[in-house]
Amino acid sequence: MASFKFKNIYLSSSSTISSQNEKINTKFTIEDYFDGEKTTEDAEAKMQKTVIKDMLKNGPVDFIVSGELSNQIGISNHVMSDFRISHMGIYSACATYTEGLIVSASILGSSTLKNALTVVSSHNLNAERTFRFPIEYGAPRRVTQNFTATGAVASLITKNPTNVKLEGCTIGKVIDYGIKDANNMGAIMAPSAADTLLEHLKDYRRDASYYDVILTGDLGRLGSELFKELLSRHDITLKNYIDAGSELIVDKTLTNQGASGPICLPLYLIEKILQNPKNKHILIIGTGSLQNATLVNQKNTLPSVSHAVSLEVL
Amino acid sequence: MKIFYSFMAVGIICLIASIIYDTTKLTPGHITSLFVVIGAFLGIFGVYDILIEHIGSGMSLPITSFGNSLVNAAYEGFHENGFYGLFGNMYATTSAGISGAIIIGFVVTLFCKPKD
Numbered sequence: 001m002a003s004f005k006f007k008n009i010y011l012s013s014s015s016t017i018s019s020q021n022e023k024i025n026t027k028f029t030i031e032d033y034f035d036g037e038k039t040t041e042d043a044e045a046k047m048q049k050t051v052i053k054d055m056l057k058n059g060p061v062d063f064i065v066s067g068e069l070s071n072q073i074g075i076s077n078h079v080m081s082d083f084r085i086s087h088m089g090i091y092s093a094c095a096t097y098t099e100g101l102i103v104s105a106s107i108l109g110s111s112t113l114k115n116a117l118t119v120v121s122s123h124n125l126n127a128e129r130t131f132r133f134p135i136e137y138g139a140p141r142r143v144t145q146n147f148t149a150t151g152a153v154a155s156l157i158t159k160n161p162t163n164v165k166l167e168g169c170t171i172g173k174v175i176d177y178g179i180k181d182a183n184n185m186g187a188i189m190a191p192s193a194a195d196t197l198l199e200h201l202k203d204y205r206r207d208a209s210y211y212d213v214i215l216t217g218d219l220g221r222l223g224s225e226l227f228k229e230l231l232s233r234h235d236i237t238l239k240n241y242i243d244a245g246s247e248l249i250v251d252k253t254l255t256n257q258g259a260s261g262p263i264c265l266p267l268y269l270i271e272k273i274l275q276n277p278k279n280k281h282i283l284i285i286g287t288g289s290l291q292n293a294t295l296v297n298q299k300n301t302l303p304s305v306s307h308a309v310s311l312e313v314l
Numbered sequence: 315m316k317i318f319y320s321f322m323a324v325g326i327i328c329l330i331a332s333i334i335y336d337t338t339k340l341t342p343g344h345i346t347s348l349f350v351v352i353g354a355f356l357g358i359f360g361v362y363d364i365l366i367e368h369i370g371s372g373m374s375l376p377i378t379s380f381g382n383s384l385v386n387a388a389y390e391g392f393h394e395n396g397f398y399g400l401f402g403n404m405y406a407t408t409s410a411g412i413s414g415a416i417i418i419g420f421v422v423t424l425f426c427k428p429k430d
Contacts (some may be wrong), residue, residue, distance in 0.1 A: 139342055
């Protein structure tokens with residue numbers, strides 16, 4: 001597995017937006033799923049535009065790396081046609097944010113470019129339509145099913161020193177434990193999260209207690225339990241572990257498992273973890289369930305991938 | 315008393331559906347179809363008509379009654395017109411519901427646009 005360190009790459013400011021369901025204070029909020037637009041896709045595009053425009057107020061950026069959950073990352077591409085800025089679209093489901101950080105930081109590290117934006121977004125109804133059923137179908141949620149969070153985040157990655165340093169990363173392997181139930185994403189993603197964490201600790205010769213916080217994206221409550229169980233087989237017990245998705249949506253009438261989507265990790269990282277000055281060494285693990293509606297219907301097993309990025313607060 | 319039985323019957327049918335949904339991988343579509351088949355199966359042996367007689371609307375309201383209606387109508391058609399009637403008459407008693415859904419759906423889409 002590939003682990004490497006970044007040289008003088010920093011996480012500067014971020015702009016966040018979320019809906020009312022997420023129990024977190026963000027810079028912007030949207031009132032409902034349509035937010036005055038005709039379709040939910042337009043609403044998600046509007047959220048992305050809001051955060052990107054907010055970040056561009058601080059000055060121009062060299063390029064943007066963005067992704068979300070719609071088919072062929074259509075919304076990101078659609079949004080970027082409004083900005084005349086170099087753009088790369090990426091997709092790793094819910095690991096998109098960490099993948100974006102790795103891609104942005106690597107390009108900055110190997111070029112003369114100065115700064116980049118990493119943008120991710122997700123929308124509950126769009127994800128529902130992409131991966132599950134038509135929205136009008138109104139299928140009840142299963143016990144193991146997550147609830148896709150609604151929001152967008154734009155993070156500025158730069159070479160100018162700030163107080164948050166991107167230290168290193170581990171690029172994950174695609175892991176498939178043969179689970180066919182697309183409504184049990186916790187079980188799909190937990191093995192890859194555990195695998196990435198183990199590799200990361202091995203490659204950097206660190207103990208899990210080195211980190212003040214180990215933050216996974218959206219394993220959910222069941223997924224978190226499975227994650228801890230897999231680690232306990234390697235004699236690792238996590239005391240500093242938080243799952244962003246489980247913390248983000250606590251309303252049991254919405255879901256038993258918590259939030260999911262690429263947005264969970266950055267929202268919780270930026271608005272909670274980085275706000276606490278006690279957190280010096282932070283490991284974020286984006287966990288992505290790589291499901292494709294066609295392949296799911298053809299009864300294929302579901303693979304997953306997790307990318308880890310370690311942050312250092314100076 | 316019949317109202318109480320009706321209330322309980324629908325509740326129990328929905329409870330069974332919920333248990334199936336929570337414990338298996340079946341989707342709501344699968345379960346609806348399954349209940350239609352169960353209703354039809356009970357209809358074949360006349361069990362369903364006895365249930366409707368005793369419980370009333372509690373049994374004629376759930377989707378299981380749709381299966382029963384299909385079987386009963388097909389049976390009547392078979393008596394009147396033989397093998398052809400089996401198919402020709404199958405939707406006779408349920409046609410109001412099916413046509414209603416199609417026609418109302420058509421009328422609504424004339425005035426409202428789906429947002430998908």
